[in-house]
Amino acid sequence: MYGTGKDVQCMFKWTPSLSVGVDVIDLQHQELFMLFEGISMDIQEYKGQERVSKALAFLDDYVRKHFSLEEKYMRVLKYPDYDSHMSEHKEFIENLGALREHFEKGDMSTLIYEITGVISHWLVRHVANTDKALGSFLKDKMDNYYE
Ligand SMILES: [Fe+2]
Numbered sequence: 001m002y003g004t005g006k007d008v009q010c011m012f013k014w015t016p017s018l019s020v021g022v023d024v025i026d027l028q029h030q031e032l033f034m035l036f037e038g039i040s041m042d043i044q045e046y047k048g049q050e051r052v053s054k055a056l057a058f059l060d061d062y063v064r065k066h067f068s069l070e071e072k073y074m075r076v077l078k079y080p081d082y083d084s085h086m087s088e089h090k091e092f093i094e095n096l097g098a099l100r101e102h103f104e105k106g107d108m109s110t111l112i113y114e115i116t117g118v119i120s121h122w123l124v125r126h127v128a129n130t131d132k133a134l135g136s137f138l139k140d141k142m143d144n145y146y147e
């Protein structure tokens with residue numbers, strides 16, 4: 001047994017306190033939390049290798065798509081903290097790569113430990129701090145634009 005589904009559900013809840021104030025980004029964050037929750041549940045409920053493999057591949061794509069969107073906003077609007085935000089994204093992509101390696105080696109206990117520990121904390125911390133800072137920058141720009 002890797003843990004209980006109940007613990008995981010709490011860990012991956014997106015709450016309004018994590019809102020960055022920009023709808024498209026918030027919607028993608030909610031989707032990301034749901035994808036992580038789904039993968040954790042699948043692993044813990046032994047839903048099968050193929051399903052987990054597909055879910056990890058989908059997650060990888062989704063994360064890249066999400067990061068590209070934020071990075072595009074940052075470039076277009078000349079966000080001053082672009083480099084440090086980018087390096088956090090890069091770190092996350094590396095963590096995801098390590099996850100897939102654990103999965104391919106069949107190391108499920110490390111996989112679940114990383115998803116529910118390292119990854120979930122990273123995600124919450126990144127959204128709550130780094131993405132929120134970006135969100136208020138974007139909101140300011142938009143408010144000025146429409147004034
Ligand atoms: Fe970000």
Ligand SMILES: [Fe+2]
Nearest residue numbers: 029066070131
């Ligand atoms: Fe984000």
